[in-house]
Amino acid sequence: MFDKLLKPLCYIKIYHPEKRWFDYYLPLILSIIICAVLYYLPVPVVFVGKDSLISVVNGILQILSGFYIASMAAVATFNKAGMDDPMSGQPPTLYGKPLTRRNFLTYLFGYLAFMSIFMYFAGGFVQLAGKSILQIAAEFHELTKYIFVAVYMVFICNILTTTALGMHFLIDRVHRGGSKFVD
Template sequence: MYVISKLFTPISYVRISHPEKRYFDFVLPIITSVLITLVICFLPNKVNLIGKDSLVSVVNGILQILSGFYIASMAAVSTFQKDGMDDVMKGDPPTLKGDELTRRKFLSYLFGYLAFMSIMMYFAGGAIQLIQGNLGQFELLKASWLKIGLVFIYISVICNIIYTTILGMYFMIDKMHSAPERLVIHNKKNNNQDD
């Protein structure tokens, strides 16, 4: 079990708790994937889901690039030297197992999760592409409701990656470079001179 817990450490990001985080993790991806799935279902010309020039092949091309970006971002966060990176986040800090997270730890979890998910989805998409000729052999997969459900799940995970990436970019662009608040005490000097 100890080895398995190490393998799935990047998924610990999902267990981080914060009131706004559920919007990036679930609410926005689900709303977006419902809209995209409806568009795919009702377009007059059929969208290829697998195969050459298909949804999966386009997404895999993007994931191939993004996975490297996420790993580089993890390295940047780990080595970034700035005051405040190792302080607990301001306001209502995110927590993991009851512990308040520092900005460095939160971003490490975030980009670790994104790297893990993009690699997993890349290989899942690649596997689907490789076995596409065999998928037609299964009667169950010919059911339109199952196809729609699988497309919805696939797009939901991709949308989760997109919105979590936007959250990471927000922290990398804005929050990592904002100056931490400092308490400054000015000394008053008496410059009274005797006549």
């Protein structure tokens, strides 16, 4: 049962050396930069509540989750030669097997849909429990707040960088012609 519920997370298990940049390194770098900017702003940014960071991000996640589901459906039914062939160059692999472009993009957009819905509900919970969270956080050092914001931003930046990867494939790679034999 859990295997079926968590199937979109198989995207994380896909191996390709360049993919690590989109999944881990870039989101981490971006979240550190964002948190540093937020920390040093002269007027503090509100993280929880009305017109807060989480409310703005949740507004965007509402839109993106539908886009990801529509993209996944489009990729699954996209009728173009080469979509079901193994990807050229060093193809990404899942459990040691090379993926087709259709497989890869379906996993990618399934993961993005799952993560955007998950982060939407996580943000919603934080919004609803904001006063309690702020009371608990007040007992800890001020830096603790930024650690939680950094973790949140790593997930959000992961969604953004993975979205950029998906857009690259939809804009460029899907429509690029491969080499063909000429008789």
